[in-house]
Amino acid sequence: MDQRGTGGNVRTVEGRADGHVRCTPPAAAELFEIAVLDTTGDDGEARWHTIGWGVDRGHADSIAEAYVTRPLCPYAEAQVRQNGHLVNVHRRPA
Numbered sequence: 510m511d512q513r514g515t516g517g518n519v520r521t522v523e524g525r526a527d528g529h530v531r532c533t534p535p536a537a538a539e540l541f542e543i544a545v546l547d548t549t550g551d552d553g554e555a556r557w558h559t560i561g562w563g564v565d566r567g568h569a570d571s572i573a574e575a576y577v578t579r580p581l582c583p584y585a586e587a588q589v590r591q592n593g594h595l596v597n598v599h600r601r602p603a
Contacts, residue, residue: 586598
């Protein structure tokens with residue numbers, strides 16, 4: 510069985526590929542990842558958690574902003590990334 514990759518590359522069952530095959534499908538690469546900084550851990554360490562995905566930057570920004578401004582347990586910070594690149598940061602108001 511062959512698995513078609515992007516750019517016409519084909520990867521066979523044996524794992525051979527003629528060229529680079531992307532690990533993120535093109536449609537998923539267009540999504541915006543939303544991650545929040547959780548500072549409530551038992552060990553005192555802050556950790557980043559992905560909480561969801563936005564279909565465009567405006568959608569992702571509005572979700573991230575809601576998580577840092579919500580009245581009950583707001584997160585300290587939220588980041589929006591696209592395809593691994595940081596595109597925006599939202600911080601809890603002082």
